[in-house]
Amino acid sequence: METGQAINWEMFTGIASSIIALCALFLSVWQGYLTRLHNRISVKPHLTTWSHDYIPEKGLYSIDLINNGIGPAVIKKFIIKVDGEVIKGEKSEPIKKALKILFPSYAYRSDQLYFNVGYVMAANEKRQIVGILFENPTVITPQDIQNAIIRTELIIEYESMYGEKFVLASEKNKSNNRIRGHQIGPRL
Numbered sequence: 314m315e316t317g318q319a320i321n322w323e324m325f326t327g328i329a330s331s332i333i334a335l336c337a338l339f340l341s342v343w344q345g346y347l348t349r350l351h352n353r354i355s356v357k358p359h360l361t362t363w364s365h366d367y368i369p370e371k372g373l374y375s376i377d378l379i380n381n382g383i384g385p386a387v388i389k390k391f392i393i394k395v396d397g398e399v400i401k402g403e404k405s406e407p408i409k410k411a412l413k414i415l416f417p418s419y420a421y422r423s424d425q426l427y428f429n430v431g432y433v434m435a436a437n438e439k440r441q442i443v444g445i446l447f448e449n450p451t452v453i454t455p456q457d458i459q460n461a462i463i464r465t466e467l468i469i470e471y472e473s474m475y476g477e478k479f480v481l482a483s484e485k486n487k488s489n490n491r492i493r494g495h496q497i498g499p500r501l
Contacts, residue, residue: 352475353473353475353477354383355383355384356383356384356385356473356474356475357382357383357384357473357477358380358382358383358384358385358386358434358436358471358473358479359380359381359382359386359479360378360379360380360382360386360434360469360471360479360481361378361379361381361481362376362377362378362379362442362467362481362483363376363377363379364376364377364462365377367455367458368450369450369451369453369454369455370450371446371450372421372446372447372448372449372450372453373444373445373446373447373450374444374445374447374458375441375443375444375445376441376442376443377439377440377441377442378426378434378439378440378441378442378469379438379439380434380435380436380437380438380439381437382436383436384436384473384474385433385434385435385436385473385474386433386434386471386472386473386479387431387432387433387434387471387472387473387474388428388429388430388431388432388433388434388469388470388471389430389431389470389471389472389478390430390468390469390470391427391428391430391468391469392407392467392468392469393407393408393411393465393466393467393468394465394466394467394468395411395414395415395464395465395466396414396464397466400414404427405425405426405427407427408423408425408426408427408442408443409423409425411465412425412443412445415461415464415465416445416447416453416457416461419447419448419449419452419453420447420448420449421445421446421447421448422445422446422448423443423444423445423446424441424443424444425442425443425444426440426441426442426443428440428469434471442467465483466482466483467481467482467483468480468481468482468483469481
């Protein structure tokens with residue numbers, strides 16, 4: 314009788330050990346999955362634009378690109394469209410051409426920035442895409458600026474360090490644009 318009981322305990326111990334090993338394996342795989350997911354989230358970029366209020370007294374208007382994500386953004390494409398048509402050119406030329414289309418009868422000075430393909434925009438980095446200083450600020454109105462925003466689309470394709478693809482398309486955010494006095498909404 315003792316032999317039968319010993320065999321049962323050995324078999325029970327073996328089964329219990331196998332179950333514990335399978336649970337440990339499952340938990341290790343699950344922990345690895347969660348760690349990988351956490352790592353992807355911890356380097357996820359998020360690009361957005363911010364337009365500064367048009368100041369009629371100074372004739373100044375500017376738009377910034379901000380990476381308010383927690384990881385770097387690798388720029389893959391930087392596209393400017395006016396009236397649905399892609400503006401082509403090298404470096405900052407598309408922005409200059411877009412400004413000429415949008416403000417043909419206004420005298421202004423502008424600074425523009427361009428992003429080379431492969432540029433890595435760090436988390437919390439902020440760059441001014443365009444700054445416009447109108448020489449006769451009393452001629453242009455906040456509504457003129459708003460009309461230019463409505464006609465313009467900025468598309469930036471970018472990736473995280475893990476190769477996840479994202480797109481900033483200002484067209485999707487145009488419903489957020491509002492004019493209140495001299496304020497213009499936060500999107501391009």
